[in-house]
Amino acid sequence: MADVARAVGVSTGTVSRALRGQPGVSDAMRRRILRAAESLDYVVSPAASGLVTGRTGSVAVLVPFISRWFHAQVLAAAHQVLRGSGFEIVLYHVEGTAERREFFETLPVRRRADGLVVIALSLTDEELARLNGLGMPVVGASTDLGPAPAVGIDDVAGAAKAVRHLANLGHRRIAMIRSTDEEGFHGGVSRRRLAGYEDAMTESGLEVDPALVVSAPWGIDGGARAMGELLSQRTPPTAVFAEADEIAIGALRTLRRAGIAVPGEMSVIGFDDSPMAELLDLTTVAQSVHEQGLIAGRMLVEAVQQARVAEPAVRLETRLVPRGTTSARPGRPGTAG
Amino acid sequence: MADVARAVGVSTGTVSRALRGQPGVSDAMRRRILRAAESLDYVVSPAASGLVTGRTGSVAVLVPFISRWFHAQVLAAAHQVLRGSGFEIVLYHVEGTAERREFFETLPVRRRADGLVVIALSLTDEELARLNGLGMPVVGASTDLGPAPAVGIDDVAGAAKAVRHLANLGHRRIAMIRSTDEEGFHGGVSRRRLAGYEDAMTESGLEVDPALVVSAPWGIDGGARAMGELLSQRTPPTAVFAEADEIAIGALRTLRRAGIAVPGEMSVIGFDDSPMAELLDLTTVAQSVHEQGLIAGRMLVEAVQQARVAEPAVRLETRLVPRGTTSARPGRPGTAG
DNA sequence: CGAATGAACTAAAACCTTTGCGTAAGCGCC
DNA sequence: GGCGCTTACGCAAAGGTTTTAGTTCATTCG
Numbered sequence: 186m187a188d189v190a191r192a193v194g195v196s197t198g199t200v201s202r203a204l205r206g207q208p209g210v211s212d213a214m215r216r217r218i219l220r221a222a223e224s225l226d227y228v229v230s231p232a233a234s235g236l237v238t239g240r241t242g243s244v245a246v247l248v249p250f251i252s253r254w255f256h257a258q259v260l261a262a263a264h265q266v267l268r269g270s271g272f273e274i275v276l277y278h279v280e281g282t283a284e285r286r287e288f289f290e291t292l293p294v295r296r297r298a299d300g301l302v303v304i305a306l307s308l309t310d311e312e313l314a315r316l317n318g319l320g321m322p323v324v325g326a327s328t329d330l331g332p333a334p335a336v337g338i339d340d341v342a343g344a345a346k347a348v349r350h351l352a353n354l355g356h357r358r359i360a361m362i363r364s365t366d367e368e369g370f371h372g373g374v375s376r377r378r379l380a381g382y383e384d385a386m387t388e389s390g391l392e393v394d395p396a397l398v399v400s401a402p403w404g405i406d407g408g409a410r411a412m413g414e415l416l417s418q419r420t421p422p423t424a425v426f427a428e429a430d431e432i433a434i435g436a437l438r439t440l441r442r443a444g445i446a447v448p449g450e451m452s453v454i455g456f457d458d459s460p461m462a463e464l465l466d467l468t469t470v471a472q473s474v475h476e477q478g479l480i481a482g483r484m485l486v487e488a489v490q491q492a493r494v495a496e497p498a499v500r501l502e503t504r505l506v507p508r509g510t511t512s513a514r515p516g517r518p519g520t521a522g
Numbered sequence: 523m524a525d526v527a528r529a530v531g532v533s534t535g536t537v538s539r540a541l542r543g544q545p546g547v548s549d550a551m552r553r554r555i556l557r558a559a560e561s562l563d564y565v566v567s568p569a570a571s572g573l574v575t576g577r578t579g580s581v582a583v584l585v586p587f588i589s590r591w592f593h594a595q596v597l598a599a600a601h602q603v604l605r606g607s608g609f610e611i612v613l614y615h616v617e618g619t620a621e622r623r624e625f626f627e628t629l630p631v632r633r634r635a636d637g638l639v640v641i642a643l644s645l646t647d648e649e650l651a652r653l654n655g656l657g658m659p660v661v662g663a664s665t666d667l668g669p670a671p672a673v674g675i676d677d678v679a680g681a682a683k684a685v686r687h688l689a690n691l692g693h694r695r696i697a698m699i700r701s702t703d704e705e706g707f708h709g710g711v712s713r714r715r716l717a718g719y720e721d722a723m724t725e726s727g728l729e730v731d732p733a734l735v736v737s738a739p740w741g742i743d744g745g746a747r748a749m750g751e752l753l754s755q756r757t758p759p760t761a762v763f764a765e766a767d768e769i770a771i772g773a774l775r776t777l778r779r780a781g782i783a784v785p786g787e788m789s790v791i792g793f794d795d796s797p798m799a800e801l802l803d804l805t806t807v808a809q810s811v812h813e814q815g816l817i818a819g820r821m822l823v824e825a826v827q828q829a830r831v832a833e834p835a836v837r838l839e840t841r842l843v844p845r846g847t848t849s850a851r852p853g854r855p856g857t858a859g
Numbered sequence: 860c861g862a863a864t865g866a867a868c869t870a871a872a873a874c875c876t877t878t879g880c881g882t883a884a885g886c887g888c889c
Numbered sequence: 890g891g892c893g894c895t896t897a898c899g900c901a902a903a904g905g906t907t908t909t910a911g912t913t914c915a916t917t918c919g
Contacts, residue, residue: 186875196899201877211897228632232578233875235569236904243612251601252594261588264615273634275580276613278601295565297610405801434801461798464742464771523905533869538907548867570905573874 186229192221204229243273244485245298247288249306249370251278253431254459255474259304259326262478263485270486272299279306282368289315300489302481303328307366307373322488326481329373334488334497336480338472340374343503344381344426345388347454347470350505351424352389355514356452359386360422362411362432364403371403378428378456397422401432408435416443423451423514430455430462430469437465437510448512458506466509473501523566529558541566580610581822582635584625586643586707588615590768591796592811596641596663599815600822607823609636616643619705626652637826639818640665644703644710659825663818666710671825671834673817675809677711680840681718681763682725684791684807687842688761689726692851693789696723697759699748699769701740708740715765715793734759738769745772753780760788760851767792767799767806774802774847785849795843803846810838 190197195214203210203218210218221227235241244267250256264274275298279285289312294301300322308316313331316323325335351359361382366372379398386393399414401407408427412435415421427433433455440447447453455462458471480499487494527534532551540547540555547555558564572578581604587593601611612635616622626649631638637659645653650668653660662672688696698719703709716735723730736751738744745764749772752758764770770792777784784790792799795808817836824831 197876198878198900199898202898205877209897214897228629230573230633230875232569232572232633233904234877236567236573236875236906237877239904241569246613251588251598252591254589257589257594261615261617264588264613265617268615268621273630274613274615276583276601276611278598278605278611280598280602284605293610296567296569405797438801460742461801464775464798534906535870535908536868539868542907546867551867567905570874571907573876573905574907576874 186227188225189218189221189227192225193217201229240299241297242271243275243298244300244302244489245275245277245294246302246304247277247279247306248304249279249285251280254461255327255457256305258474259478259481262475263302263304263326263482264478266479266482266486267302270482270490272486272489285368285370292319294319294321300324300485302326302485303330304478304481305371305374307369307371309369322485322492322494324481324484324488324494326477327374334484334494336477336484336499336501338477338501338503340377341381341384343456343470343472344378345385346381346503346505347426347456348382348385349389350468350507350511351426351452351454352385352391354424354452354511356422356424357391357514358394358397358420358422358424359391360397360399360415360425362408362415362425362427362436363398363400364407364428364432365400366403375428382426401435403429404431405435405438408432409439410435412436412439416445424511425451425453427453427455430457430459430467433467433469433510434461434465437467447510450515452511452514454511462506462508468508468511469506471504471506476501523564525562526555526559526564529562530554538566577636578634579608580612580635581637581639581826582612582614582631583639583641584614584616584643585641586616586622588617591798592664592794593642595811596815596818599812600639600641600663600819601815603816603819603823604639607819607827609823609826622705622707629656631656631658637661637822639663639822640667641815641818642708642711644706644708646706659822659829659831661818661821661825661831663814664711671821671831673814673821673836673838675814675838675840677714678718678721680793680807680809681715682722683718683840683842684763684793685719685722686726687805687844687848688763688789688791689722689728691761691789691848693759693761694728694851695731695734695757695759695761696728697734697736697752697762699745699752699762699764699773700735700737701744701765701769702737703740712765719763740766741768742772742775745769746776747772749773749776753782761848762788762790764790764792767794767796767804770804770806770847771798771802774804784847787852789848789851791848799843799845805845805848806843808841808843813838 186197186200190200200218203215231242248256248260267274277288279288303325305327323333327337328335363375366375383393399411401411425436427436433453436453440451445451455467455469458469462469484494523534523537527537537555540552568579585593585597604611614625616625640662642664660670664674665672700712703712720730736748738748762773764773770790773790777788782788792804792806795806799806821831
């Protein structure tokens with residue numbers, strides 16, 4: 186910056202003001218300074234300016250499984266608005282328990298970011314406390330942060346929509362496939378969707394048979410395994426609600442291999458409306474993933490710049506997307522799907 | 523840091539050395555300092571230390587389409603090794619031409635990172651020049667960077683493997699589906715895979731009919747469209763090589779809807795071996811995506827810390843993965859797949 | 860026992876910006 | 890024409906760390 190100042194013949198203070206568009210610099214001088222900076226290929230040192238302003242100019246994003254469609258989608262959207270607001274994004278990807286613990290123990294965001302957005306992570310109370318003690322704004326996307334602002338969907342209601350759809354089709358034995366989630370990455374979501382399942386079941390006058398709620402590791406293989414378990418029961422269900430599309434897709438695989446017709450003999454419904462669901466014609470419950478990322482990004486910008494968020498708790502709508510994997514209960518006249 | 527120094531009764535210089543494990547501090551003193559820092563919840567200011575050392579402690583990652591499996595996978599792997607080496611990762615996600623141009627024009631990495639890894643991006647000469655003028659190490663993953671170190675596969679050979687497989691099954695009219703890629707995000711890869719297709723065709727004594735090479739936008743829908751185009755030709759192919767699994771999957775969708783048996787009437791082969799390929803039993807050519815990310819990360823660490831990379835051009839093997847979408851040419855005795 | 864050596868630590872400069880305060884000049888106004 | 894006001898700019902301190910060049914002190918060696 187001193188070089189630029191010397192080249193133009195002014196003080197560094199003036200250069201600083203000119204470069205940041207602050208008042209107190211004549212237009213002519215500003216132009217000369219900008220031109221000089223350009224020709225000298227000069228950019229301000231974020232370190233130096235951060236040192237005096239106390240702001241880093243970047244925000245952190247904490248995300249567990251970046252290669253899952255949902256997470257990547259939210260990240261991309263949040264990235265878009267954050268970069269649009271002039272922030273750099275520093276990424277903390279925690280794929281396993283070790284990395285996760287390391288993050289919450291060392292809190293590498295301290296002094297490195299002006300804010301943090303947490304994507305799709307179920308937090309323990311202690312982790313929550315750590316984040317709140319961070320001294321920087323934190324917002325959640327598909328993540329419950331207690332007092333801190335967050336955007337998400339009503340998982341209970343969404344799951345209930347799925348199950349109600351099955352009940353409306355005449356199904357009475359409706360199973361649910363949950364993810365085991367030993368590491369606590371999405372236990373919250375899973376629990377809420379279970380609650381929605383139970384709500385819709387009782388509301389429809391159906392018994393919640395504990396044997397019909399099975400768990401398996403998150404993902405296609407897990408879903409496949411869980412479906413196998415359901416098929417081996419004395420009275421298998423006629424319809425299955427899977428906590429997520431990927432799980433439902435695993436269930437479909439098992440059904441295909443077992444030669445069980447979908448939806449003829451078994452209805453399957455997922456959750457999220459991922460591209461895979463569309464491809465495989467899977468009935469599901471859609472949520473606007475991209476928008477959650479956008480909103481989370483905007484919330485964080487607000488929180489960082491204005492120190493408060495106008496609407497700190499946003500609930501987006503879910504929407505049933507009927508496709509080809511659900512139909513009326515076999516052996517019963519009804520509205521085929 | 524002054525607080526810690528005061529608490530222990532030493533100078534900040536000693537605290538600095540103690541905290542970074544540098545020599546010149548007695549063990550007893552080091553312990554006292556670490557304890558004090560801990561109890562004061564003190565962490566060094568990266569801005570201040572960056573100001574004097576000139577290093578940022580972070581590396582940048584430039585990646586075009588984070589929600590594509592391949593990109594997310596490479597990013598995750600690179601992230602893993604970079605964080606393991608103590609770097610923070612700052613993410614530049616360029617999903618469109620506008621963002622891309624903005625990145626290369628403003629070069630926001632300047633002064634913000636110690637190095638850059640570029641994932642799966644075909645660069646123009648000008649962009650390449652901009653990166654080389656950056657004054658920081660740059661490595662490529664699935665990206666050709668000219669002189670700079672990079673890891674990738676031999677796309678020509680990989681594509682040739684795919685096409686040779688089809689030729690070996692007796693197919694003579696073998697089509698290729700490319701991505702249009704108007705925005706130049708993966709033109710390089712696409713061209714090399716086309717070259718591999720052509721190589722294998724001529725090598726097998728087959729004519730390269732230009733009508734058999736069709737293009738469509740990257741993705742499932744594009745693949746579906748391109749397949750439609752192929753089916754509308756006078757003499758449709760009996761086998762199709764798609765530049766990527768997602769494109770192949772689109773092709774499969776069209777074939778399914780058209781009632782054309784796969785692989786009975788049409789063989790389809792993809793590239794990448796994504797999870798979707800496995801799910802849909804798609805024959806494909808596998809590459810170790812995760813490893814590319816790991817290697818790229820290691821290369822960058824080397825480049826940043828030792829200013830040179832031991833092995834600056836790594837080519838990983840590809841591997842044909844025969845599955846259920848390829849078989850012998852219809853009406854010809856052969857080795858069914 | 861004196862001097863030389865080395866370890867442990869201090870003092871202070873340097874890194875680059877931002878920003879509050881000061882100053883000078885230009886302007887309108889009575 | 891003097892007064893106050895505004896605008897444009899300079900000056901210098903402050904921000905937190907690293908690092909170089911000392912300084913002190915104990916130890917070892919001759």
